[in-house]
Amino acid sequence: MVQQPVSEHEMEIRVRYCETDSMGFLHHANYIIYFEMGRTELLRSAGVSYREFEEDGLFMVVVRLETRYHQPARYDDVLRLRTTVKRVSAAKIEHEYHLYRDDLLLAKGDSMLACVDRNGQVQRVPQWLRTE
Amino acid sequence: MVQQPVSEHEMEIRVRYCETDSMGFLHHANYIIYFEMGRTELLRSAGVSYREFEEDGLFMVVVRLETRYHQPARYDDVLRLRTTVKRVSAAKIEHEYHLYRDDLLLAKGDSMLACVDRNGQVQRVPQWLRTE
């Protein structure tokens, strides 16, 4: 059985000057930061503030993240990031990311997150977030 | 047939204050930056300056990168990064990364890089870098 996406969000991100490197392209570590922005905004579009989530003592930590880089981006490019929740179980949350400039796919990522408390102890993912 | 590592390098990295986030830990995007430092220093230990490599018109670009995060790091921690070349073919270079604090494995990464020229055209990996 293939798990259906439960939620999806698209946002635009303009590449900042400081995010480029001397090769002239968006540095590959910054894609990770864009993916994190995608998760924040996807949650917000579902009516949840991740900031309040943390203020309640729960933290989502990345346990695995993979990125495939297809095409470079440049300073001032306006990119489009699509963030998709692939699966949410009691133990983990899986996302997928597609980063485009116009219709060109620049990069694809996927990640697995877990919930922990202030002491780093793993917690069950809140029921309202789960898809199974 | 399992490809043997052809080269390995260890270095220490101290976590900077700005690299932490409001969770109190080293932000997960910064591991990617540490891995890149590991590649630079591994090359240097083999007598090659990546800066001169670029000045000669060749660039190594990351095409795939995966990180598994096991334990968090904190500000001012002194970490030990072991970078290993797993395989170098005419088309790609594969590295593995292990990040430790003392004997505790904090994260493990692996990446695939390609060589491109100034115009982003894929080039053959220089013969002297290859292991097969």
Next chain:
Amino acid sequence: MVQQPVSEHEMEIRVRYCETDSMGFLHHANYIIYFEMGRTELLRSAGVSYREFEEDGLFMVVVRLETRYHQPARYDDVLRLRTTVKRVSAAKIEHEYHLYRDDLLLAKGDSMLACVDRNGQVQRVPQWLRTE
């Protein structure tokens, strides 16, 4: 004679998670990055793309920058940055920055930039940018 501002621009910036530090606040180096975004958008609002400016072989480099930090910002805060051109002469461009959350002034900056060519040689500021 007091030089009048020739141009002004306001933009919103949402604080990213990775921009905070373990103190829980927006790290002070990131204000510098926001100011740079302000300059890019101020130029754009005047019909100029800084990216094209560079593609024409001219670069604006920061020669002096001062920031006064009044109040901290937190993750997910939506800030308002007002960027003002204070003075443009043949040799330099001076900007001022005010960063607010609602009506609270968080920080105030001012900078001086020069124009250089690809070789780092100082160039005259283009006539169309000048105010004196």
Next chain:
Amino acid sequence: MVQQPVSEHEMEIRVRYCETDSMGFLHHANYIIYFEMGRTELLRSAGVSYREFEEDGLFMVVVRLETRYHQPARYDDVLRLRTTVKRVSAAKIEHEYHLYRDDLLLAKGDSMLACVDRNGQVQRVPQWLRTE
């Protein structure tokens, strides 16, 4: 009366690839990060861990910072940062920074810090840090 420096520290910093920008130089925001590293190491050389300082509930926050940029730095440059305490009173700490490549001064900075507690309330600078 000119206040004498009470403490001074020198360290080497190698410019990371991700710290450069598409102009090919060390991005100007990263100097601020280097200055912070200088403060951490200056404290450590005086037998004080800033991390423990924070664990005791005291935080040093930057209230003013100015940088003058003289010459650019490039990827892989090994820079030398000299951090000097200029003055420590009950209310504030003033530092000066000189960043060199060999004998060439690349940048000069100065900053003013204050002590705050976990709630951001200004605290007196600890007696053992003061010079007046």
